[in-house]
Amino acid sequence: MSILHGPTTPFPADSTIPLLFTEQARGRPDAVAVVDADHRVTYAELDERSNRLAHLLRAQGVGPGSRVGVLLDRGHEMVTAVLAVLKAGGAYVPVGPGHPRERQREMLADAQATVTVSREELRLAAAWPSTPLPLPADSRALAYVLFTSGSTGRPKGVMVEHRSVLRLVCRTDYVSFGPDERIAQVADPSFDAFTFEVWGALLHGGTLCVIPAETVLTPGALGPALAAHRITTMFLTSALFTEVMTDRPDSFRGLRNLLVGGDVVDASRARRLAGSPRDLRPARFLNGYGPTETTTFAVCGPIESVPADATSVPIGRPIANTSCYVLDSGLRPVADGAAGELFIGGPGVARGYAGQPEQTRERFLPDPFATEPGARMYRTGDLVRCRADGMLEFLGRIDDQVKIRGYRVEPGEVEATLGRHPDIRQLAVVVEGAAGERRLVAHVVPAVPGTRPAGLREFLAGRLPEWMVPSAFMVHSALPLTATGKIDRAALPPAPPEGPDTDAVQPRTxxxxxxxxxxxxxxxxxxxxxxxxxxxxxxxxxxxxxxxxxxxxxxxxxxxxxxxxxxxxxxxxxxxxxxxx
The missing domain is CATH 1.10.1200.10 (ACP-like)
Known part of the structure; x- marks a missing residue:
């Protein structure tokens, strides 16, 4: 059972996202497509607004093969922008407006984005016609580029095609999408759960309900928001799920589908929810697993019960039109029940990394188990085993990559960025803590012995997103080395708690x-x-x-x-x- 195949279903592999959206807009023009605070945008309105912006983008030279940066916050404007980019024939590249400027520039340059969309472009688009454009019909065209942390010191832009998105949300088996679905939009657009949320709703006539970040993070606020929006389906990162279950375990009552993932699911919290009375929990509770390189989800499994002695939750089985292989170092299937590296095949596999051919060749390999000519499989770097019941169990990573609050982080990228600080001669960035409580710790040797480099946190905060900035910085005269002269990371001391400065203001009341x-x-x-x-x-x-x-x-x-x-x-x-x- 080291080779597993999900069901084969007739998803529209030869279609595109804008073609399917247009079908919904024509058939359900007055249905609400997006709810965002006081905004209620119908399918007809979203169709017209995205047409106007698509005309503007075409006039700016956007066409097949173009990559378009989208610098907008979550909301109905972001949805309009990504749909317009696709209608113009391009691929969208979400770049968080709150990301450091230097990182924004790097991502847009690596993606070879020729045009960017901000609120100014949305304003200008109002003067353009709302008539439909001839829509691109190439299912193998690029749909978007999402960036993940890169071990080489630069983020990696994952290039995903239209058919990969359609394999995720059309005629699949892990969730039933339809016009009565109200899907919560909580993911940052640079996180691949955004793909599931937006296109899962809009390609089936459903409603996408934007939940503000503060509502998601404020204790006790998520449950009432889900009820007010009548949410039927949502995805939540494992870390956020843990927090909500700690404080308000009844927040998910009334949902049809709750998917959690992005990191190891806390077994005790999953046990608590699965064991709750039926009227206090979602109808279906699922563990969703999948790297960005395989288009959001590759494996899903229902969490119906968690044994009292279980310390982990299986990640599930391959979803429809997806294959999973548990292989040894020679790319041979392992024996039943043995541990091996997980490889993923099928139309959900991305095209590769933008501008990084060597990294692409290393991670995207020819699929020897597929019948489709030219098929490839993605090397996840995850160690798994297949249980006797056919469920895959995650065992850990075979490299240094970690998840910090649901985001993929390569310590090597943090090291490469911090290594540009002029006051550092040597450094190592390591991970401390267990799943859900992981944090990065930077160990540095100053360029001038006896000094303490200043402003390290601020230096990184201006170049990396918040979740990639180490929680602690330790200064050493030298770092321990192995017999071969490499940094001995296992010998690095754990970071002590960082207290306040000696002149910190003490409590007065x-x-x-x-x-x-x-x-x-x-x-x-x-x-x-x-x-x-x-x-x-x-x-x-x-x-x-x-x-x-x-x-x-x-x-x-x-x-x-x-x-x-x-x-x-x-x-x-x-x-x-x-x-x-």
Whole structure:
């Protein structure tokens, strides 16, 4: 059972995303396509708005083979933009407006984006005609380029074709899409779950409901939002699922489908949800696994129960039109039940990496088990085994890649970026902590012995997204080496808790003292100054969510997460608690 095939279903392999969307717009013009705050955009309106922008993009030279950067936040405008890019014949390249400018430039350059779409282009598009354009019909054309962390020091742009997207959301077996589906849009556009959310809804006449990031992160807010929007299906990263289940385990009641993934699913939280009364849990609870290179999901498995002694949750079986191979180092199938590296085949496999032919050849190999000429399989780097019941079990990575709050991170990319700091002579970036609590730690040797390089966190924050900035920086006179002269990462000491500066402002009231103790305990620190920045001490958005939840429960108040994120200090927390009491 080291070679597994999902069911073969007749998905529209020769069609394209805009062709299928146009069919829905013609058949359901007045149906609501996107709900975004006070905006209700019908299929007809979305069709017309994307046509206008597509005309503008065509006038700017966008056509088959073009890559178009999209610098917009989540919302109905982002959906309009990606649809317009596809109608113009191009491929969209989502680039977070909040990403550091240098990283934005690198991503657009690597993707060879010739045009970018921002709110200014949306404004200009209003003057262009709304008449339909001749739509591209090449299912093997590029649909989008998504960037993941790269071991070579630069992010890798994964090139995904139209047919790969259609294999994910059309005539598949893990979820039934249809016009009565209301799918939550919670993923960042640079995260491949965005593909599942947007096209799962819009290619079947369903409704895409944009849930604000603050709602997703604010303790207790997600459940009411899902109920208010009458959400039927959603995907949530494992880390966010863990947080919601810790605080509000009934948040998913009424859902038809809840998919979780992006990292190892916490077995205890999954056990809790699967064992909840039927009216307090989703009808179907699924573990979804798949690298960006295989178009969001390649393997899914229902989580119906989790044994009391289980420490992990199986990732499932191949979804429709997908093959999985568990192979040894010689690319031979392993014995039944043996561990091996997971390779994935089928039309969901991406074209490769933009501008990185060597990396493409290394990870995308000829598929010797396929009957289709020229078929390729993707080498995941994940160690798995196939259980007796046919379910795949994730065992770990065979390289240094990790998941930080659902995002893929190559420590090598962080090292390469930090290595450009002029005050560093040698460094190593390692991962500490278990799944769900992982953090990056940077060990550095200064260029000038006896000094302490300044501004390392700020240096990286200006070049990398937040989840790739190490939580701790340790300065050494030298790094330990192996007998062959390489850095001995296993010998690096664990990072001690980072406390505040010696001149940090101490608590001045009983409330500040109690909040400082709560914050320090959450961060694993001895103490916290009341003006210390929560994120500079190693915090992140999910820990902030947990802290606000604990504060609200302890003081019977309703501090908004956004207020704390705006000023992440104990002083601000104390002020908000006092205001709410």
């Amino acid at each position: 009983d409330l500040e003292r109690e909040l400082a103790e709560l914050t320090a305990e959450l961060l694993g620190l001895d103490r916290v100054g009341v003006t210390d920045d929560f994120f500079a001490l190693g915090g992140h958005s999910l820990l902030a969510m947990r802290l606000v939840s604990q504060v609200n429960n302890r003081f019977a108040t309703e501090v908004a997460l956004g207020d704390f994120l705006y000023d992440p200090t104990v002083v601000r927390l104390a002020a908000e608690v006092s205001r709410g009491c």
